Amino acid sequence: MDPSIAEDAKGPSWHRSSVSDTAHELRMQVNGVATHLHVEPWTSLLDALRENLGLTGTKRGCDHGQCGACTVLVNGRRINSCLALAALQDGASVTTIEGLAQGDQLSPMQEAFIEADAFQCGFCTPGQICSAMGLLAEGRAKTQDEIREQMSGNLCRCGAYTNILAAVEKVLHSEGKGQHS
Amino acid sequence: MRPFTLERASDISSAIEAFKAHQQSQFIGGGTNLVDLMRANVVQAEHVVDIVGLPWHEISEREDGGVRIGSLVSNADVAWNPLIEARYPLLAKAILAGASPQLRNMATTGGNLLQRTRCYYFYDTATSCNKRNPGSGCAAKAGVNRIHAILGASESCIAVHPSDMCVALAALEAEVRVVSDAGERLIPFADFHRLPGDSPEIDNNLQAGELITAVELPKQGFAQHFSYIKIRDRQSYAFALVSVAVGLHIEGGVIQKARIALGGVAHKPWRRPEAEALLENRSIQSIDARAVADLILEGAQGLSFNEFKIPLARRAIGRALEEALGQEALS
Numbered sequence: 001m002d003p004s005i006a007e008d009a010k011g012p013s014w015h016r017s018s019v020s021d022t023a024h025e026l027r028m029q030v031n032g033v034a035t036h037l038h039v040e041p042w043t044s045l046l047d048a049l050r051e052n053l054g055l056t057g058t059k060r061g062c063d064h065g066q067c068g069a070c071t072v073l074v075n076g077r078r079i080n081s082c083l084a085l086a087a088l089q090d091g092a093s094v095t096t097i098e099g100l101a102q103g104d105q106l107s108p109m110q111e112a113f114i115e116a117d118a119f120q121c122g123f124c125t126p127g128q129i130c131s132a133m134g135l136l137a138e139g140r141a142k143t144q145d146e147i148r149e150q151m152s153g154n155l156c157r158c159g160a161y162t163n164i165l166a167a168v169e170k171v172l173h174s175e176g177k178g179q180h181s
Numbered sequence: 182m183r184p185f186t187l188e189r190a191s192d193i194s195s196a197i198e199a200f201k202a203h204q205q206s207q208f209i210g211g212g213t214n215l216v217d218l219m220r221a222n223v224v225q226a227e228h229v230v231d232i233v234g235l236p237w238h239e240i241s242e243r244e245d246g247g248v249r250i251g252s253l254v255s256n257a258d259v260a261w262n263p264l265i266e267a268r269y270p271l272l273a274k275a276i277l278a279g280a281s282p283q284l285r286n287m288a289t290t291g292g293n294l295l296q297r298t299r300c301y302y303f304y305d306t307a308t309s310c311n312k313r314n315p316g317s318g319c320a321a322k323a324g325v326n327r328i329h330a331i332l333g334a335s336e337s338c339i340a341v342h343p344s345d346m347c348v349a350l351a352a353l354e355a356e357v358r359v360v361s362d363a364g365e366r367l368i369p370f371a372d373f374h375r376l377p378g379d380s381p382e383i384d385n386n387l388q389a390g391e392l393i394t395a396v397e398l399p400k401q402g403f404a405q406h407f408s409y410i411k412i413r414d415r416q417s418y419a420f421a422l423v424s425v426a427v428g429l430h431i432e433g434g435v436i437q438k439a440r441i442a443l444g445g446v447a448h449k450p451w452r453r454p455e456a457e458a459l460l461e462n463r464s465i466q467s468i469d470a471r472a473v474a475d476l477i478l479e480g481a482q483g484l485s486f487n488e489f490k491i492p493l494a495r496r497a498i499g500r501a502l503e504e505a506l507g508q509e510a511l512s
Contacts, residue, residue, distance in 0.1 A: 041187035071283055
Protein backbone atom coordinates (compact mmCIF):
# COMPACT_ATOMS: atom_id res chain seq x y z
CA MET A 1 0.00 0.00 0.00
CA ASP A 2 1.10 3.54 -0.63
CA PRO A 3 1.74 4.64 2.95
CA SER A 4 0.60 8.17 2.23
CA ILE A 5 -2.87 6.84 1.45
CA ALA A 6 -3.16 4.90 4.67
CA GLU A 7 -1.62 7.44 6.92
CA ASP A 8 -3.71 10.35 5.91
CA ALA A 9 -6.68 7.98 5.62
CA LYS A 10 -8.09 9.76 2.64
CA GLY A 11 -8.20 6.82 0.30
CA PRO A 12 -8.34 7.26 -3.44
CA SER A 13 -9.17 10.76 -4.57
CA TRP A 14 -12.75 9.89 -5.62
CA HIS A 15 -13.48 9.04 -1.98
CA ARG A 16 -12.21 12.23 -0.47
CA SER A 17 -15.65 13.78 -0.36
CA SER A 18 -17.12 14.93 2.92
CA VAL A 19 -18.21 12.35 5.47
CA SER A 20 -21.95 11.58 5.49
CA ASP A 21 -23.85 11.78 8.74
CA THR A 22 -24.70 8.07 8.62
CA ALA A 23 -21.06 7.03 8.37
CA HIS A 24 -19.21 5.21 11.13
CA GLU A 25 -15.69 5.96 12.16
CA LEU A 26 -13.40 2.99 11.65
CA ARG A 27 -9.84 2.47 12.83
CA MET A 28 -8.00 -0.65 11.76
CA GLN A 29 -4.43 -1.81 11.44
CA VAL A 30 -4.23 -2.80 7.78
CA ASN A 31 -1.06 -4.65 6.87
CA GLY A 32 0.56 -3.10 9.89
CA VAL A 33 -0.43 0.46 9.01
CA ALA A 34 -2.89 2.39 11.16
CA THR A 35 -5.87 3.48 9.09
CA HIS A 36 -8.69 5.81 9.96
CA LEU A 37 -11.68 6.03 7.67
CA HIS A 38 -15.40 6.57 7.57
CA VAL A 39 -17.70 3.88 6.22
CA GLU A 40 -21.44 3.52 5.79
CA PRO A 41 -23.10 0.82 7.93
CA TRP A 42 -23.74 -1.32 4.83
CA THR A 43 -20.16 -1.14 3.52
CA SER A 44 -18.48 -4.53 3.55
CA LEU A 45 -14.91 -4.94 4.71
CA LEU A 46 -14.15 -5.99 1.13
CA ASP A 47 -15.45 -2.72 -0.27
CA ALA A 48 -13.69 -0.69 2.43
CA LEU A 49 -10.38 -2.34 1.54
CA ARG A 50 -10.84 -2.01 -2.21
CA GLU A 51 -12.73 1.24 -2.59
CA ASN A 52 -11.75 3.30 0.45
CA LEU A 53 -8.18 2.11 0.94
CA GLY A 54 -7.35 1.27 -2.66
CA LEU A 55 -6.18 -2.23 -1.73
CA THR A 56 -7.49 -4.00 -4.82
CA GLY A 57 -5.47 -7.18 -4.30
CA THR A 58 -8.45 -8.63 -2.42
CA LYS A 59 -10.95 -9.71 -5.06
CA ARG A 60 -14.70 -9.58 -5.26
CA GLY A 61 -15.76 -12.89 -6.76
CA CYS A 62 -19.31 -13.86 -5.85
CA ASP A 63 -20.00 -11.32 -3.06
CA HIS A 64 -21.98 -14.12 -1.35
CA GLY A 65 -19.37 -15.96 0.70
CA GLN A 66 -19.33 -18.82 -1.76
CA CYS A 67 -16.03 -18.44 -3.63
CA GLY A 68 -13.38 -17.27 -1.15
CA ALA A 69 -11.76 -14.72 -3.52
CA CYS A 70 -12.26 -12.03 -0.84
CA THR A 71 -10.48 -13.98 1.91
CA VAL A 72 -8.39 -11.83 4.25
CA LEU A 73 -7.01 -12.37 7.74
CA VAL A 74 -8.74 -10.47 10.53
CA ASN A 75 -6.90 -10.68 13.83
CA GLY A 76 -4.98 -13.59 12.31
CA ARG A 77 -8.02 -15.59 11.23
CA ARG A 78 -9.21 -16.07 7.67
CA ILE A 79 -12.67 -14.75 6.87
CA ASN A 80 -14.78 -13.80 3.85
CA SER A 81 -14.45 -10.02 3.76
CA CYS A 82 -17.56 -9.72 1.55
CA LEU A 83 -19.75 -10.90 4.44
CA ALA A 84 -18.13 -8.73 7.11
CA LEU A 85 -19.53 -5.28 7.74
CA ALA A 86 -16.60 -2.87 7.79
CA ALA A 87 -18.05 -0.77 10.59
CA LEU A 88 -17.96 -3.79 12.89
CA GLN A 89 -14.20 -4.25 12.38
CA ASP A 90 -13.23 -1.22 14.44
CA GLY A 91 -9.97 -1.97 16.24
CA ALA A 92 -9.23 -5.03 14.10
CA SER A 93 -5.91 -5.97 12.59
CA VAL A 94 -6.36 -6.89 8.93
CA THR A 95 -3.88 -8.60 6.64
CA THR A 96 -4.48 -8.67 2.90
CA ILE A 97 -2.39 -10.07 0.06
CA GLU A 98 -0.58 -6.72 -0.08
CA GLY A 99 0.68 -7.27 3.47
CA LEU A 100 2.45 -10.59 3.00
CA ALA A 101 5.64 -9.53 1.21
CA GLN A 102 8.40 -7.72 3.02
CA GLY A 103 9.37 -5.00 0.59
CA ASP A 104 10.38 -6.78 -2.59
CA GLN A 105 10.73 -10.11 -0.85
CA LEU A 106 7.68 -12.28 -1.38
CA SER A 107 6.47 -14.45 1.49
CA PRO A 108 7.23 -18.18 1.29
CA MET A 109 3.58 -18.91 0.40
CA GLN A 110 3.67 -16.45 -2.50
CA GLU A 111 6.98 -17.96 -3.66
CA ALA A 112 5.51 -21.45 -3.41
CA PHE A 113 2.48 -20.49 -5.53
CA ILE A 114 4.80 -19.19 -8.25
CA GLU A 115 7.09 -22.18 -8.05
CA ALA A 116 4.24 -24.71 -8.15
CA ASP A 117 2.48 -22.82 -10.96
CA ALA A 118 -0.55 -22.70 -8.65
CA PHE A 119 -2.66 -20.32 -10.71
CA GLN A 120 -3.70 -19.57 -14.24
CA CYS A 121 -5.80 -16.40 -14.47
CA GLY A 122 -4.80 -15.40 -10.94
CA PHE A 123 -8.14 -13.93 -9.86
CA CYS A 124 -8.65 -16.34 -6.97
CA THR A 125 -4.97 -16.32 -5.98
CA PRO A 126 -4.95 -13.55 -3.34
CA GLY A 127 -7.83 -15.31 -1.57
CA GLN A 128 -6.15 -18.70 -1.96
CA ILE A 129 -2.91 -17.40 -0.46
CA CYS A 130 -4.59 -15.58 2.44
CA SER A 131 -6.68 -18.69 3.08
CA ALA A 132 -3.54 -20.86 3.04
CA MET A 133 -1.94 -18.48 5.57
CA GLY A 134 -5.02 -18.94 7.75
CA LEU A 135 -4.75 -22.70 7.36
CA LEU A 136 -1.12 -22.61 8.52
CA ALA A 137 -2.04 -20.50 11.55
CA GLU A 138 -4.86 -22.88 12.49
CA GLY A 139 -2.40 -25.78 12.47
CA ARG A 140 -5.07 -28.42 11.84
CA ALA A 141 -4.06 -29.67 8.41
CA LYS A 142 -1.35 -32.31 8.15
CA THR A 143 -2.24 -34.55 5.21
CA GLN A 144 -3.10 -33.78 1.59
CA ASP A 145 -6.74 -34.68 2.25
CA GLU A 146 -6.84 -32.29 5.18
CA ILE A 147 -5.33 -29.50 3.09
CA ARG A 148 -7.90 -30.13 0.36
CA GLU A 149 -10.74 -30.08 2.88
CA GLN A 150 -9.48 -26.97 4.64
CA MET A 151 -8.90 -25.11 1.37
CA SER A 152 -12.40 -25.95 0.13
CA GLY A 153 -13.63 -22.43 0.88
CA ASN A 154 -11.62 -21.15 -2.08
CA LEU A 155 -12.81 -21.93 -5.57
CA CYS A 156 -10.52 -21.82 -8.60
CA ARG A 157 -12.43 -21.81 -11.87
CA CYS A 158 -9.24 -22.41 -13.86
CA GLY A 159 -8.90 -25.63 -11.90
CA ALA A 160 -5.37 -25.14 -10.56
CA TYR A 161 -6.24 -27.17 -7.47
CA THR A 162 -3.53 -29.78 -7.90
CA ASN A 163 -0.81 -27.15 -7.95
CA ILE A 164 -2.41 -25.09 -5.19
CA LEU A 165 -2.33 -28.21 -3.04
CA ALA A 166 1.35 -28.72 -3.91
CA ALA A 167 2.19 -25.12 -2.99
CA VAL A 168 0.39 -25.23 0.35
CA GLU A 169 1.82 -28.63 1.17
CA LYS A 170 5.34 -27.46 0.43
CA VAL A 171 5.05 -24.51 2.82
CA LEU A 172 3.27 -26.58 5.44
CA HIS A 173 6.14 -29.04 5.57
CA SER A 174 8.86 -26.40 5.34
CA GLU A 175 10.90 -25.39 8.32
CA GLY A 176 9.64 -21.84 8.59
CA LYS A 177 5.95 -22.75 8.15
CA GLY A 178 5.35 -19.79 5.89
CA GLN A 179 7.14 -17.15 7.92
CA HIS A 180 9.74 -14.94 6.31
CA SER A 181 13.19 -16.33 6.98
CA MET B 182 -27.78 -3.22 0.03
CA ARG B 183 -30.55 -1.02 1.32
CA PRO B 184 -29.32 1.57 3.81
CA PHE B 185 -29.77 0.86 7.50
CA THR B 186 -28.52 2.24 10.77
CA LEU B 187 -26.09 0.28 12.88
CA GLU B 188 -25.68 0.30 16.62
CA ARG B 189 -23.29 -1.49 18.93
CA ALA B 190 -24.97 -2.89 22.04
CA SER B 191 -22.90 -2.79 25.21
CA ASP B 192 -25.23 -4.85 27.39
CA ILE B 193 -28.25 -7.12 27.08
CA SER B 194 -30.91 -4.63 28.03
CA SER B 195 -29.65 -1.97 25.65
CA ALA B 196 -29.49 -4.58 22.86
CA ILE B 197 -33.12 -5.52 23.38
CA GLU B 198 -34.17 -1.91 23.78
CA ALA B 199 -32.43 -0.93 20.54
CA PHE B 200 -34.04 -3.87 18.75
CA LYS B 201 -37.52 -2.92 19.93
CA ALA B 202 -37.10 0.75 19.13
CA HIS B 203 -37.35 0.10 15.37
CA GLN B 204 -39.94 -1.52 13.13
CA GLN B 205 -37.52 -3.67 11.14
CA SER B 206 -34.65 -4.66 13.40
CA GLN B 207 -32.05 -7.38 13.15
CA PHE B 208 -29.43 -8.53 15.59
CA ILE B 209 -26.04 -9.21 13.99
CA GLY B 210 -23.39 -11.62 15.26
CA GLY B 211 -21.17 -13.24 12.66
CA GLY B 212 -23.36 -11.84 9.89
CA THR B 213 -22.51 -14.60 7.41
CA ASN B 214 -26.15 -15.26 6.56
CA LEU B 215 -27.72 -11.91 7.45
CA VAL B 216 -25.40 -9.76 5.33
CA ASP B 217 -25.95 -12.06 2.37
CA LEU B 218 -29.74 -11.97 2.84
CA MET B 219 -29.80 -8.20 3.17
CA ARG B 220 -27.60 -7.77 0.11
CA ALA B 221 -29.99 -9.96 -1.88
CA ASN B 222 -32.91 -7.95 -0.47
CA VAL B 223 -34.46 -11.14 0.91
CA VAL B 224 -34.35 -9.61 4.38
CA GLN B 225 -34.83 -5.91 4.96
CA ALA B 226 -33.56 -4.13 8.02
CA GLU B 227 -33.98 -0.56 9.05
CA HIS B 228 -31.80 -0.96 12.12
CA VAL B 229 -29.09 -3.52 12.89
CA VAL B 230 -27.95 -4.15 16.45
CA ASP B 231 -24.45 -5.57 16.84
CA ILE B 232 -24.39 -8.00 19.78
CA VAL B 233 -20.77 -9.16 19.47
CA GLY B 234 -19.88 -7.10 22.57
CA LEU B 235 -22.22 -9.16 24.76
CA PRO B 236 -20.62 -11.63 27.18
CA TRP B 237 -21.43 -14.92 25.47
CA HIS B 238 -18.01 -15.92 24.16
CA GLU B 239 -17.12 -18.78 26.53
CA ILE B 240 -17.37 -22.55 26.53
CA SER B 241 -17.65 -23.77 30.12
CA GLU B 242 -18.34 -26.95 32.06
CA ARG B 243 -21.53 -27.01 34.08
CA GLU B 244 -21.84 -28.39 37.57
CA ASP B 245 -24.03 -31.27 36.37
CA GLY B 246 -21.33 -32.44 33.95
CA GLY B 247 -22.83 -30.77 30.89
CA VAL B 248 -21.24 -28.02 28.84
CA ARG B 249 -22.44 -24.52 28.05
CA ILE B 250 -21.51 -22.97 24.71
CA GLY B 251 -21.91 -19.20 24.62
CA SER B 252 -24.01 -18.11 21.66
CA LEU B 253 -21.24 -15.89 20.27
CA VAL B 254 -18.57 -18.60 20.17
CA SER B 255 -17.60 -19.14 16.54
CA ASN B 256 -18.35 -22.43 14.83
CA ALA B 257 -14.59 -23.04 14.45
CA ASP B 258 -13.95 -22.42 18.13
CA VAL B 259 -16.67 -24.89 19.09
CA ALA B 260 -15.47 -27.60 16.71
CA TRP B 261 -11.83 -27.23 17.77
CA ASN B 262 -12.46 -26.83 21.49
CA PRO B 263 -10.69 -29.68 23.37
CA LEU B 264 -13.70 -30.25 25.63
CA ILE B 265 -16.06 -30.51 22.66
CA GLU B 266 -13.66 -32.69 20.68
CA ALA B 267 -13.26 -35.09 23.59
CA ARG B 268 -16.80 -35.21 24.94
CA TYR B 269 -19.02 -34.24 21.99
CA PRO B 270 -17.14 -35.43 18.88
CA LEU B 271 -20.50 -35.75 17.10
CA LEU B 272 -20.97 -32.00 17.40
CA ALA B 273 -17.40 -31.26 16.29
CA LYS B 274 -17.76 -33.54 13.28
CA ALA B 275 -21.07 -32.04 12.21
CA ILE B 276 -19.76 -28.48 12.45
CA LEU B 277 -16.66 -29.33 10.41
CA ALA B 278 -18.89 -30.91 7.77
CA GLY B 279 -20.56 -27.54 7.20
CA ALA B 280 -19.57 -24.37 5.37
CA SER B 281 -15.90 -23.43 4.86
CA PRO B 282 -13.07 -22.57 7.27
CA GLN B 283 -13.60 -18.85 6.57
CA LEU B 284 -17.30 -19.04 7.35
CA ARG B 285 -16.77 -21.19 10.44
CA ASN B 286 -14.37 -18.53 11.74
CA MET B 287 -17.08 -15.87 11.42
CA ALA B 288 -20.34 -17.68 12.11
CA THR B 289 -21.59 -17.88 15.67
CA THR B 290 -23.32 -20.68 17.55
CA GLY B 291 -26.54 -18.70 17.95
CA GLY B 292 -26.46 -17.59 14.34
CA ASN B 293 -26.09 -21.15 13.14
CA LEU B 294 -29.44 -21.97 14.75
CA LEU B 295 -31.04 -18.91 13.17
CA GLN B 296 -29.72 -19.29 9.63
CA ARG B 297 -32.39 -19.32 6.94
CA THR B 298 -33.09 -21.98 4.37
CA ARG B 299 -31.01 -22.07 1.19
CA CYS B 300 -34.08 -22.80 -1.00
CA TYR B 301 -33.28 -21.14 -4.34
CA TYR B 302 -36.73 -19.64 -4.55
CA PHE B 303 -36.46 -18.09 -1.09
CA TYR B 304 -33.32 -16.31 -2.32
CA ASP B 305 -34.74 -15.29 -5.70
CA THR B 306 -36.93 -12.24 -5.10
CA ALA B 307 -38.36 -12.56 -8.62
CA THR B 308 -40.21 -15.74 -7.63
CA SER B 309 -43.04 -16.48 -5.23
CA CYS B 310 -42.12 -17.71 -1.76
CA ASN B 311 -44.37 -17.98 1.27
CA LYS B 312 -41.38 -17.83 3.58
CA ARG B 313 -40.05 -14.60 2.13
CA ASN B 314 -43.37 -13.07 1.16
CA PRO B 315 -46.24 -14.78 3.04
CA GLY B 316 -49.22 -15.57 0.85
CA SER B 317 -47.33 -15.25 -2.44
CA GLY B 318 -47.16 -19.00 -3.09
CA CYS B 319 -44.36 -21.54 -3.35
CA ALA B 320 -42.40 -21.64 -6.60
CA ALA B 321 -40.39 -24.61 -5.38
CA LYS B 322 -43.33 -27.02 -5.41
CA ALA B 323 -43.57 -26.95 -9.20
CA GLY B 324 -39.95 -25.96 -9.64
CA VAL B 325 -36.58 -27.59 -9.21
CA ASN B 326 -37.11 -29.14 -5.80
CA ARG B 327 -34.18 -31.50 -5.68
CA ILE B 328 -32.83 -30.12 -2.37
CA HIS B 329 -36.23 -29.84 -0.69
CA ALA B 330 -38.10 -31.57 2.11
CA ILE B 331 -39.38 -35.14 2.15
CA LEU B 332 -40.74 -34.93 5.69
CA GLY B 333 -42.93 -32.44 7.55
CA ALA B 334 -43.49 -30.16 4.56
CA SER B 335 -46.73 -28.29 4.04
CA GLU B 336 -48.79 -26.97 1.16
CA SER B 337 -47.17 -23.59 1.66
CA CYS B 338 -43.50 -24.53 2.10
CA ILE B 339 -41.12 -27.37 1.27
CA ALA B 340 -37.90 -25.71 2.44
CA VAL B 341 -35.32 -27.50 4.60
CA HIS B 342 -33.20 -26.18 7.45
CA PRO B 343 -29.62 -26.09 6.16
CA SER B 344 -27.58 -26.54 9.34
CA ASP B 345 -25.28 -29.45 10.13
CA MET B 346 -24.58 -28.26 13.67
CA CYS B 347 -28.29 -28.31 14.50
CA VAL B 348 -28.63 -31.94 13.43
CA ALA B 349 -25.98 -32.90 15.98
CA LEU B 350 -27.55 -30.65 18.63
CA ALA B 351 -30.91 -32.35 18.03
CA ALA B 352 -29.34 -35.79 18.54
CA LEU B 353 -27.54 -34.54 21.64
CA GLU B 354 -30.81 -33.12 23.01
CA ALA B 355 -29.25 -29.74 23.68
CA GLU B 356 -31.22 -26.88 25.14
CA VAL B 357 -31.27 -23.31 23.89
CA ARG B 358 -30.96 -20.64 26.57
CA VAL B 359 -32.65 -17.39 25.60
CA VAL B 360 -33.09 -14.05 27.29
CA SER B 361 -35.57 -11.23 26.85
CA ASP B 362 -36.69 -8.32 28.96
CA ALA B 363 -39.10 -10.80 30.59
CA GLY B 364 -36.18 -12.93 31.81
CA GLU B 365 -34.52 -16.19 30.78
CA ARG B 366 -35.94 -19.45 29.51
CA LEU B 367 -34.65 -22.77 28.22
CA ILE B 368 -36.02 -24.27 25.02
CA PRO B 369 -35.49 -28.01 24.37
CA PHE B 370 -33.80 -28.37 20.99
CA ALA B 371 -36.68 -30.37 19.53
CA ASP B 372 -38.99 -27.42 20.24
CA PHE B 373 -36.67 -24.70 18.97
CA HIS B 374 -37.23 -25.01 15.23
CA ARG B 375 -40.71 -25.55 13.83
CA LEU B 376 -42.41 -27.11 10.86
CA PRO B 377 -43.69 -24.71 8.21
CA GLY B 378 -47.43 -25.37 8.46
CA ASP B 379 -49.24 -22.37 7.07
CA SER B 380 -46.77 -19.86 8.49
CA PRO B 381 -43.43 -20.78 6.92
CA GLU B 382 -42.16 -17.24 7.47
CA ILE B 383 -41.58 -18.31 11.08
CA ASP B 384 -38.56 -20.62 11.30
CA ASN B 385 -38.45 -21.13 15.05
CA ASN B 386 -40.14 -20.45 18.36
CA LEU B 387 -37.93 -17.56 19.39
CA GLN B 388 -40.04 -14.49 20.17
CA ALA B 389 -39.27 -11.02 18.84
CA GLY B 390 -36.69 -9.37 21.09
CA GLU B 391 -35.46 -12.68 22.48
CA LEU B 392 -31.74 -13.39 22.21
CA ILE B 393 -29.95 -16.72 22.36
CA THR B 394 -27.34 -16.57 25.10
CA ALA B 395 -26.08 -20.15 25.06
CA VAL B 396 -26.54 -23.70 23.89
CA GLU B 397 -26.56 -26.13 26.80
CA LEU B 398 -25.25 -29.65 26.25
CA PRO B 399 -26.31 -32.44 28.61
CA LYS B 400 -23.67 -34.66 30.17
CA GLN B 401 -24.24 -37.55 27.74
CA GLY B 402 -22.18 -36.78 24.66
CA PHE B 403 -22.13 -40.24 23.00
CA ALA B 404 -18.36 -39.87 22.60
CA GLN B 405 -17.84 -43.63 22.31
CA HIS B 406 -20.55 -44.39 19.77
CA PHE B 407 -21.55 -41.71 17.35
CA SER B 408 -21.71 -40.99 13.67
CA TYR B 409 -22.35 -38.02 11.44
CA ILE B 410 -22.83 -38.86 7.80
CA LYS B 411 -23.42 -36.08 5.33
CA ILE B 412 -24.30 -36.75 1.72
CA ARG B 413 -24.00 -33.89 -0.71
CA ASP B 414 -23.27 -33.07 -4.32
CA ARG B 415 -19.61 -32.35 -3.70
CA GLN B 416 -17.28 -33.62 -1.04
CA SER B 417 -16.86 -30.32 0.79
CA TYR B 418 -18.47 -26.89 1.13
CA ALA B 419 -21.98 -27.91 0.12
CA PHE B 420 -25.26 -28.25 1.98
CA ALA B 421 -26.54 -31.69 2.86
CA LEU B 422 -28.91 -33.55 0.60
CA VAL B 423 -29.29 -35.91 3.51
CA SER B 424 -27.36 -36.05 6.75
CA VAL B 425 -27.67 -38.37 9.73
CA ALA B 426 -26.46 -37.88 13.29
CA VAL B 427 -26.45 -40.93 15.54
CA GLY B 428 -25.52 -41.12 19.21
CA LEU B 429 -25.61 -44.42 21.08
CA HIS B 430 -24.89 -45.18 24.70
CA ILE B 431 -23.97 -48.85 24.97
CA GLU B 432 -23.30 -50.82 28.13
CA GLY B 433 -22.47 -54.51 28.18
CA GLY B 434 -23.49 -54.91 24.58
CA VAL B 435 -26.91 -53.39 25.22
CA ILE B 436 -28.00 -50.03 23.79
CA GLN B 437 -29.14 -47.96 26.75
CA LYS B 438 -29.89 -44.83 24.83
CA ALA B 439 -30.18 -44.03 21.13
CA ARG B 440 -30.68 -40.73 19.41
CA ILE B 441 -30.98 -40.21 15.67
CA ALA B 442 -31.52 -36.92 13.84
CA LEU B 443 -31.73 -36.25 10.12
CA GLY B 444 -30.68 -33.12 8.27
CA GLY B 445 -31.53 -31.94 4.77
CA VAL B 446 -34.94 -33.59 4.83
CA ALA B 447 -37.24 -31.21 6.72
CA HIS B 448 -37.85 -27.68 7.95
CA LYS B 449 -36.08 -28.70 11.19
CA PRO B 450 -33.72 -31.47 12.26
CA TRP B 451 -35.92 -34.56 12.03
CA ARG B 452 -36.30 -36.96 14.94
CA ARG B 453 -38.69 -39.81 15.57
CA PRO B 454 -38.42 -40.89 19.23
CA GLU B 455 -40.44 -44.08 18.56
CA ALA B 456 -37.71 -45.19 16.16
CA GLU B 457 -35.03 -44.51 18.74
CA ALA B 458 -37.03 -46.61 21.21
CA LEU B 459 -36.75 -49.57 18.83
CA LEU B 460 -33.02 -49.55 19.52
CA GLU B 461 -33.09 -49.08 23.26
CA ASN B 462 -32.71 -51.98 25.65
CA ARG B 463 -31.71 -54.17 22.74
CA SER B 464 -28.48 -56.05 22.38
CA ILE B 465 -26.35 -54.64 19.62
CA GLN B 466 -26.55 -57.95 17.77
CA SER B 467 -30.31 -57.88 17.60
CA ILE B 468 -31.13 -54.47 16.22
CA ASP B 469 -33.18 -54.08 13.10
CA ALA B 470 -31.73 -51.02 11.34
CA ARG B 471 -34.21 -51.34 8.49
CA ALA B 472 -37.20 -51.11 10.83
CA VAL B 473 -35.62 -48.08 12.52
CA ALA B 474 -35.08 -46.34 9.18
CA ASP B 475 -38.60 -47.21 8.01
CA LEU B 476 -40.12 -45.65 11.11
CA ILE B 477 -38.02 -42.48 10.91
CA LEU B 478 -39.01 -42.09 7.28
CA GLU B 479 -42.66 -43.00 7.80
CA GLY B 480 -44.78 -40.58 5.81
CA ALA B 481 -41.85 -39.39 3.69
CA GLN B 482 -43.05 -37.91 0.42
CA GLY B 483 -40.95 -37.23 -2.62
CA LEU B 484 -41.53 -34.35 -5.03
CA SER B 485 -40.75 -34.31 -8.73
CA PHE B 486 -36.98 -34.01 -8.24
CA ASN B 487 -36.21 -35.28 -4.74
CA GLU B 488 -37.71 -38.76 -4.62
CA PHE B 489 -34.14 -40.06 -4.47
CA LYS B 490 -33.75 -38.65 -0.96
CA ILE B 491 -36.00 -41.33 0.54
CA PRO B 492 -33.84 -44.36 -0.30
CA LEU B 493 -30.75 -42.21 0.23
CA ALA B 494 -31.87 -41.36 3.76
CA ARG B 495 -32.80 -44.98 4.46
CA ARG B 496 -29.33 -46.19 3.49
CA ALA B 497 -27.59 -43.31 5.25
CA ILE B 498 -29.39 -44.21 8.49
CA GLY B 499 -28.22 -47.80 8.15
CA ARG B 500 -24.65 -46.74 7.47
CA ALA B 501 -24.63 -44.24 10.32
CA LEU B 502 -25.95 -46.84 12.75
CA GLU B 503 -23.29 -49.30 11.62
CA GLU B 504 -20.60 -46.65 12.05
CA ALA B 505 -21.85 -45.66 15.51
CA LEU B 506 -21.98 -49.27 16.65
CA GLY B 507 -18.42 -49.60 15.41
CA GLN B 508 -16.18 -52.39 16.52
CA GLU B 509 -18.47 -53.61 19.27
CA ALA B 510 -21.03 -54.84 16.80
CA LEU B 511 -18.41 -56.88 14.99
CA SER B 512 -17.02 -58.59 18.08
